[in-house]
Amino acid sequence: MRKILKFKNAPSVLSCACAVGAKEKEGPLGEYFDFADESDSFGKSTFEQAESELQRITLNLALKKGGLSPEMLDAVFAGDLMNQCVGSSYGLAGFGAPFFGLYGACSTAAEGLILGALAVDGGLFDTVACVSSSHNSSAERQFRFPLEYGSQRPPTAQWTATASGAFILTKKPFYGCVRITEALPGRIVDKGISDQSNMGAAMAPAAASTLYEYFSQSDTVPENFDMILTGDLGNEGHAVCKELLCAKGLDLGERFNDCGKLLYDCKTQDTHSGGSGCGCSASVTAGYVMKLFESGKINDVLLVGTGALMSPSSVLQGLGISGIAHLVRLTRETEGM
Amino acid sequence: MRKILKFKNAPSVLSCACAVGAKEKEGPLGEYFDFADESDSFGKSTFEQAESELQRITLNLALKKGGLSPEMLDAVFAGDLMNQCVGSSYGLAGFGAPFFGLYGACSTAAEGLILGALAVDGGLFDTVACVSSSHNSSAERQFRFPLEYGSQRPPTAQWTATASGAFILTKKPFYGCVRITEALPGRIVDKGISDQSNMGAAMAPAAASTLYEYFSQSDTVPENFDMILTGDLGNEGHAVCKELLCAKGLDLGERFNDCGKLLYDCKTQDTHSGGSGCGCSASVTAGYVMKLFESGKINDVLLVGTGALMSPSSVLQGLGISGIAHLVRLTRETEGM
Numbered sequence: 001m002r003k004i005l006k007f008k009n010a011p012s013v014l015s016c017a018c019a020v021g022a023k024e025k026e027g028p029l030g031e032y033f034d035f036a037d038e039s040d041s042f043g044k045s046t047f048e049q050a051e052s053e054l055q056r057i058t059l060n061l062a063l064k065k066g067g068l069s070p071e072m073l074d075a076v077f078a079g080d081l082m083n084q085c086v087g088s089s090y091g092l093a094g095f096g097a098p099f100f101g102l103y104g105a106c107s108t109a110a111e112g113l114i115l116g117a118l119a120v121d122g123g124l125f126d127t128v129a130c131v132s133s134s135h136n137s138s139a140e141r142q143f144r145f146p147l148e149y150g151s152q153r154p155p156t157a158q159w160t161a162t163a164s165g166a167f168i169l170t171k172k173p174f175y176g177c178v179r180i181t182e183a184l185p186g187r188i189v190d191k192g193i194s195d196q197s198n199m200g201a202a203m204a205p206a207a208a209s210t211l212y213e214y215f216s217q218s219d220t221v222p223e224n225f226d227m228i229l230t231g232d233l234g235n236e237g238h239a240v241c242k243e244l245l246c247a248k249g250l251d252l253g254e255r256f257n258d259c260g261k262l263l264y265d266c267k268t269q270d271t272h273s274g275g276s277g278c279g280c281s282a283s284v285t286a287g288y289v290m291k292l293f294e295s296g297k298i299n300d301v302l303l304v305g306t307g308a309l310m311s312p313s314s315v316l317q318g319l320g321i322s323g324i325a326h327l328v329r330l331t332r333e334t335e336g337m
Numbered sequence: 338m339r340k341i342l343k344f345k346n347a348p349s350v351l352s353c354a355c356a357v358g359a360k361e362k363e364g365p366l367g368e369y370f371d372f373a374d375e376s377d378s379f380g381k382s383t384f385e386q387a388e389s390e391l392q393r394i395t396l397n398l399a400l401k402k403g404g405l406s407p408e409m410l411d412a413v414f415a416g417d418l419m420n421q422c423v424g425s426s427y428g429l430a431g432f433g434a435p436f437f438g439l440y441g442a443c444s445t446a447a448e449g450l451i452l453g454a455l456a457v458d459g460g461l462f463d464t465v466a467c468v469s470s471s472h473n474s475s476a477e478r479q480f481r482f483p484l485e486y487g488s489q490r491p492p493t494a495q496w497t498a499t500a501s502g503a504f505i506l507t508k509k510p511f512y513g514c515v516r517i518t519e520a521l522p523g524r525i526v527d528k529g530i531s532d533q534s535n536m537g538a539a540m541a542p543a544a545a546s547t548l549y550e551y552f553s554q555s556d557t558v559p560e561n562f563d564m565i566l567t568g569d570l571g572n573e574g575h576a577v578c579k580e581l582l583c584a585k586g587l588d589l590g591e592r593f594n595d596c597g598k599l600l601y602d603c604k605t606q607d608t609h610s611g612g613s614g615c616g617c618s619a620s621v622t623a624g625y626v627m628k629l630f631e632s633g634k635i636n637d638v639l640l641v642g643t644g645a646l647m648s649p650s651s652v653l654q655g656l657g658i659s660g661i662a663h664l665v666r667l668t669r670e671t672e673g674m
Binding site: 002003005006007008046048049074075079081082083084085086089090092093096097098099100101102103104105111114115118119121122123124142185186187188190309310311312313314317319322324 | 433656
């Protein structure tokens with residue numbers, strides 16, 4: 001059985017930042033984002049380079065908020081959706097920090113937070129950054145079709161967010177800080193779903209399995225949490241996940257939501273099943289969730305980063321799409337330090 | 338400045354395994370590999386699925402040698418060269434272990450060993466696996482041309498190995514075991530090299546920088562090590578790295594070699610500058626190096642995993658190819674436990 005990791009030193013989020021594109025800025029969470037470029041190009045001439053620049057801007061903002069210079073980073077854990085994760089490697093090269101490249105599809109933000117927390121918790125690192133991003137235009141032409149084709153999208157399709165989130169984790173807690181107290185790393189779950197326009201359904205079983213295992217082992221109940229957020233199942237996947245959990249007798253109630261559902265107004269923004277991409281849960285967490293923490297409105301949150309593990313080639317070869325779901329517990333420090 | 342990580346509990350390699358294709362089996366290290374499929378297909382009908390199967394076989398072998406069942410793994414750290422790292426996600430889905438996907442190009446084996454060692458060293462994990470692979474045919478058609486085109490390769494080009502290596506790390510040391518005692522994680526180094534047929538030259542500056550920083554900080558000298566191995570710079574990159582280090586006054590002597598140089602006989606096997614790919618340093622280390630350790634012929638080794646951080650798209654867009662080099666120190670336990 002997977003075990004809940006209980007971080008002995010519960011690393012704190014020293015600072016975080018998020019940057020987004022036009023559609024994300026216009027969405028219901030627009031006010032929570034630190035930076036937006038309405039052209040989606042971030043001053044670059046290709047979509048891929050725009051995504052790298054988006055990561056660079058986001059990490060720079062997080063460092064600035066934390067009063068840190070790049071040399072103070074002991075490591076960066078980063079990833080994105082692009083082939084060979086070039087969004088991160090080109091975007092973060094200039095920081096000069098030790099670099100660990102990750103690939104967890106849309107679960108990358110949570111994967112990075114777990115690995116970053118492990119590194120700090122063990123005591124060998126003092127300060128690390130966890131960064132992830134996605135860009136709608138770089139993802140569409142890589143995974144599906146160039147945008148210029150104007151392909152129709154089915155209602156279950158999600159909209160890859162043009163967004164990035166960066167978190168700086170540190171050893172030292174401070175009053176009011178948000179700490180990574182627990183984690184439950186995901187395992188690969190394959191239920192044979194092969195419709196690449198319905199990633200939500202492919203990831204939902206993994207999310208349900210992680211949440212169910214968490215509450216089976218934990219001394220908490222859903223009512224202890226202000227929010228339980230998957231990221232990113234979208235409307236379709238979130239409904240499937242809810243059903244799977246209810247069938248097992250676990251009702252997470254109104255606090256159960258999804259970063260992909262929160263990022264856009266699907267009715268007016270034509271985003272079909274909601275947001276996705278490594279930048280979706282990263283920006284919703286670094287923007288919306290962290291600002292709710294800072295304002296004292298919430299104290300305890302479960303973030304379940306979900307990823308669909310496939311490639312265009314694996315889909316063409318008829319393989320099923322597996323899902324993975326990494327759980328991270330974020331708890332606000334309310335004790336005097 | 339990057340700091341050498343000194344693992345407090347120095348995780349041990351409980352067991353390891355490697356599997357290769359036909360060309361690797363025919364090479365100078367053929368006798369050291371645990372398993373070889375001379376068809377390179379590993380019983381599968383596509384090159385990509387063959388690579389996944391290669392990883393599955395390798396991890397299974399490592400588990401068997403260690404007397405472990407998959408449920409005993411607290412986590413798997415794995416990666417490969419394929420888009421979206423599907424070699425690992427399809428290959429390792431069946432093990433059911435918590436899964437962290439990595440992307441570090443040819444440095445993935447070393448990246449995995451560092452993250453696996455961090456996870457065990459910190460005390461939250463008991464037993465983890467680090468797995469990586471590459472397959473010549475899946476890599477060639479993804480990064481360059483389908484093999485059927487018969488494209489000519491320049492002398493500086495390396496040959497992507499059809500190979501995989503798996504290491505099981507555990508907390509408990511035992512007499513004669515090999516421990517991960519230190520690490521120096523790599524940073525991204527971009528010297529503006531853009532020839533994708535000369536990855537060795539693109540990675541050499543990163544390897545030189547990591548080795549130079551290691552010996553600047555360490556209380557060791559090159560003479561303390563039986564082998565100092567980069568993986569995989571090939572003939573061209575290794576010569577460049579040697580020159581860069583000598584120019585800085587650091588002569589590593591005859592003990593300085595490269596996994597890509599060791600894997601093939603370039604003169605008779607037509608592999609030009611030597612081996613590369615996530616499976617090259619993984620299989621050379623899990624096969625050749627670990628068997629030398631076991632036989633007591635060597636006691637202390639530096640492995641410097643090197644990766645070229647680029648994608649076919651980034652090269653077409655005219656971006657330089659950055660390199661990264663993660664150092665891992667492997668030390669044989671010669672004290673009575």
